[in-house]
Amino acid sequence: GAAATVTVTHCGACRRALSALRPDTAALLTSTRKRGAATYAQTLQNIPDTQVTTLDNGLRVASEESNQPTCTVGLWIEAGSRYEDAKTNGAGFFMEHMAFKGTKKRPGSAFEKEVESLGAHLNGYTSREQTAFYIKALSKDMPKAVELLSDLVQNCALEDSQIEKERSIILQELKEMDSSLTDVTFDYLHATAYQGTALAQTVEGTTENIKRLTRADLASYIDTHFKAPRMVLAAAGGISHRELVDAAKQHFTGAPFTYKGDSVPALPRCRFTGSEIRARDDALPLAHIALAVEGPGWADPDNVVLNVANAIIGRYDRTFGGGKNQSSRLATLAVEHNLCHSFEPFNTSYSDTGLFGFHFVSDPLSVDDMMFCAQREWMRLCTSATESEVTRAKNWLRNAMVAQLDGTTRVCENIGSNLLHYGRRIPLEEWDARISAVDARMVRDVCSKYIYDKCPAIAAVGDCFLWPSKWSSLEKEDSV
DSSP: OEEEEEEEOOOOOOOOOOSSSHHHHHHHHHHHHHHHOHHHHHHTTOOOOOOOOOOSSEEEEEEEEEEEEEEEEEEEEEEGGGGGGGTTHHHHHHHHHTEEEBBSSTTTTTHHHHHHTOOOEEEEEEEOOOEEEEEEEEEGGGHHHHHHHHHHHHHHHOOOOHHHHHHHHHHHHHHTTTTOOOHHHHHHHHHHTTTGGGGOSSSSOOOHHHHHHOOHHHHHHHHHHHHHEEEEEEESSSSSSSHHHHHHHSSSSSSGGGGGGSOOOOOOOOOOOOOOEEOOTTTSSSSEEEEEEEOOOOTTHHHHHHHHHHHHOOOEEEEOOOOOOOOOOHHHHHHHHTOSSSEEEEEOSSOOOOOEEEEEEEEEEHHHHEEEEHHHHHHHEEEEEEEEHHHHHHHHHHHHGGGGSSSHHHHHHHHHHHHHHHHHHOHHHHHHHHHHHHHHHHHHHHHHHHHTBBOOOEEEEEEEEOOOOOOOBBBBBGGG
16 A cells, blocks of 8 residues: 655754863763754654555554664554444443453453563553554564454454453442542533533443443444554554554454445534533532633644643643742732632544633632633633743643653554544644744634634533523623
């Protein structure tokens, strides 16, 4: 198949003053450092290419080669809770649990022992639109890692005894998840923002569903979604792309990975609804609040501008240092007036929609004031964001961007997710160019586009007795 090429980044070193050293020593160290130092721009240019090959069955094989002694190999699959209906919600999360409990070729603990014999680390996760399984191992063991991943997704044993065992474990996990009020708040936010659609469902599913899902339900989920055109086999580290492709052709070209027909299951449409949901519990000491307007999907260029806007807002936690001296205006207000325990903006994207908003944790008596200040900060971004703020935010984004390259696992995940979200690996040079193009006027215009006269979705969990009865859309009269 044809190969496509892309790029990505590593951190460089900076040069130190050598005036205090002897001239000969200074010259030697300068020469040594020149070989290892690189400017930010040089770093972006010197990243290994991402090579992409598409097999005849539609499987995309992508890798970034480096001199690492280890590698991470993973499967990123276009499957998640958004592809489930009300009766099967939780099947993907259940399947993730079952994937590590043995295959038809490696029953019971044999699968785990084989992974451990390599000294490898196997992990996975399920989200609303994707599922991933990945192995970190020595580079020489890459072919074996590919074989294990293939066996995991096409030959999962789904033994009845293991299903019942995992059912009990998942039910216990659901109880424990209820204690994470931040996660609960975001689940409620999705439930009210996308009422009656698949995005309103939780990733883990309901307790009732977990109790009644059968082996046939799990087998049907695998048969429907774990197909080559919906998968990306990604790898990063000390591996050869040609060897990765050869291993993929050997282990991912059988009938289980091929569609019987020509069509791919369609992405269920989801419509944003500006509304409010409260889960009031006066026994809890704090209120967790999340507010969001509809944001853009993954591929929309507005995402870069909105991420700059969020970097301007910043984030805050009482455990942070800095106090009133933080660059974030909202953080300064939070410290001066004791508005909240923490806050953080977010921009969560899906294929065709998103949630752009902020989450904060506050004492009940401060909720109203914190909400007022946060909304006014949104309005300030729409009307008076400054170039100095934008410059600072852009530098923060660049730092976060290159941090993605710390370790083969993060690079591998970046490759797999990029191909699912954008259809290609976007080079960091291109991301940097998009960030550089953002100015204060763009921030004001794009924030106005998504915030003005939009009805937000709001979720409140905890002691929200004093929560206002109704919040209207955010309008220009509210600005400062």
